Each structure stands twice: as structure tokens, then as C-alpha cells.
Amino acid sequence: MQVQVRYYAAAKAATGVAEETRELPDGATIGVFLDELGSTSPQVFARCSFILNGTATADRGRLLDEGDRLDVLPPFAGG
Numbered sequence: 001m002q003v004q005v006r007y008y009a010a011a012k013a014a015t016g017v018a019e020e021t022r023e024l025p026d027g028a029t030i031g032v033f034l035d036e037l038g039s040t041s042p043q044v045f046a047r048c049s050f051i052l053n054g055t056a057t058a059d060r061g062r063l064l065d066e067g068d069r070l071d072v073l074p075p076f077a078g079g
Contacts, residue, residue: 014041
């Protein structure tokens with residue numbers, strides 16, 4: 001299945017792209033998606049939060065479906 005992924009800030013720097021379409025196995029979760037990223041800056045992705053189809057989630061066990069849009073948000077500092 002294909003999932004649209006957008007990366008922000010440190011996640012964008014770690015992947016080298018702002019947006020991509022990822023091919024994932026059917027029944028994949030956010031955690032499986034993170035595993036698919038491999039060793040690309042694990043310290044960045046270990047602390048990320050996500051927006052799945054416009055809804056914030058921290059549940060890495062959340063199932064992904066064909067055509068989903070996943071935003072990957074690293075921790076942000078405010079001021």
C-alpha cells in the first residue's frame with residue numbers, strides 16, 4: 001500500500017526530503033513505517049509525534065491504510 005508522508009524540521013533533515021510516497025506492507029502500523037526508515041537518525045524518530053489524516057496521534061501501533069497522509073513532527077522548542 002502507498003502512504004503519503006510529510007517530514008518537518010529535524011525529520012526532514014534526517015530523510016533529506018520534505019515529502020514522499022512510501023510503499024508499505026498491508027497492515028502496516030506507524031511503528032512498521034518507522035522500522036522501514038531503517039537507521040536514519042533513530043534519535044530523531046524515537047521522539048517524533050504524528051498527524052495521521054489530520055488527527056494527532058502518538059500511537060505507534062496505529063494501523064495505516066492505502067492513501068493515508070502521515071505527517072512526521074519532531075519535538076519543537078517554543079519561545
